Each structure stands twice: as structure tokens, then as C-alpha cells.
Amino acid sequence: MTDEPEAPGAPAANGEQVSERRHEPAFNLPGGLVVILAVLVVIHAARTYLLPTLIDNELVFNFAFLPARYDHPLAEQSLAWLWSPVTYSFLHGSWEHLIFNGFWMVAFGAPVVRRIGMARLAVFWCLSAAAAVALHLALHWGEMTVVVGASGVVSGLMGAAARFAFSPSGRISRQFAHLNRRLTVVEALSNRSVLVFAGIWFLTNFMIGLGVFAFGGAGAIAWEAHIGGFLFGFLLFDLFDPRK
Structure with missing residues (x-):
């Protein structure tokens, strides 16, 4: 956290100028992102503590993604x-x-929301979610598996952030990453920081698919949906980005 220059305040009673030092907030998220996180928490809390098991099972059957x-x-x-x-x-x-x-939504969603706004984010959320399970569906056609979670959307946000969040030095500024110039796909694939980030990300997901990182079993993680979401965000972010 860094201090900003002192800003003059109102004159005091003795005629002296009162100075106030402004600080960058330690926790500063776009309001829309906070609302999304709150909605996710409320939904899961209601399912966990309020809904009977039979009703929750019915809810999952009707609103989760099933390739079958x-x-x-x-x-x-x-x-x-x-x-x-x-x-x-x-x-x-x-x-x-x-x-x-x-x-991860806080880490990568915040710069994307600041850049494209909530209206575009709503469209991005829906399409990245669909793109994520589209790849999963192609590789698991007809299977009676249940896919839930915002991981595909979060992966889409990661792919989108890779197009603009890295500064020329390779660092990410928490508050000002959204002001960077958007890289073309070719420029992004030529950027060392983007390549390292994407390489580690893909390697991790492939290892999950191979069972090396089996958090609850490799089959419990729809890693193909992660890849589908990331590719959507990375390749199609231009369609959502208003900045030149």
C-alpha cells in the first residue's frame, strides 16, 4: 500500500490548513462483483442449511449441467x-x-469488471459458462455426470485478463491493470508473461485431467470446462472490450 500526495482540507479555526492523507483501500472490489459473490454465497447457504435433501436434489437435476x-x-x-x-x-x-x-474470481474478475462494466460482464458470464460446458459436452457426450460451479466462468475471466492485465514488465497492478492496452491474440502469444501464465495454467489443468492433482478424484473436476472457458475469454475478449 502506498500513500498518495497530501490533499488540502478545510481551514481550521486558527487559520491553519488541515491536511489529510488519503490511502488506497486494502480491499476494493467493484460493487457488481461483490453482489455476484454474495449471490453465490446465499444460493449455497440456502441449499446447505435450508432446503431438504429431496428438494435440493431436484434443484440440482434441473439447474446443473448434465451431458446426458x-x-x-x-x-x-x-x-x-x-x-x-x-x-x-x-x-x-x-x-x-x-x-x-x-x-480466483476476486483476483481476475475485478480488473475485467472494471474494464468492461457489469452489463457486458453479464453477457460474458452467460457465454463463457456455455462455452466451458460445450467443450466438456463434446468430450463426455451422453454421460450422466453432474457439472456445477463457476470454474468455467472464472477460467474465462483469466483468459480475458491475459489479454490486457500484464504490464510490459510482466507485473499486474491490482488497481490499474484495467487501463492497460489490450493485446492482440498474436501479441499476447508473443508476451513472455502471458505465455508463462497460460503455460502454468494449462499444465495444471492437464495434470488434473491425468489425475496428478486429484482433488476429490480427477473425475470430480470438469477440467475440460476450465479449458473451454479460458479459450473463450482469451480468443473472444475483443467482442466485449470497449477500450481501443
């Missing part, structure tokens, strides 16, 4: 196939799952 839905005629089932590619991102399997996603 798309192996059956859509006309013979409810419309869950239509909204579940987005609604699954608001459900989480445990508090640890939610906290983990929330941590």
Missing part, C-alpha cells in the same frame, strides 16, 4: 437443457469449491 440431456430428444424433456448451460455456474458442490472459485 443432449443424448435424448429435447422435445421429450423439460427446458432444463436450455438454461442449464448457464445456471450450473451458480451452484457449487461444497463451501471449499465456492471459496476456491471466489478467490
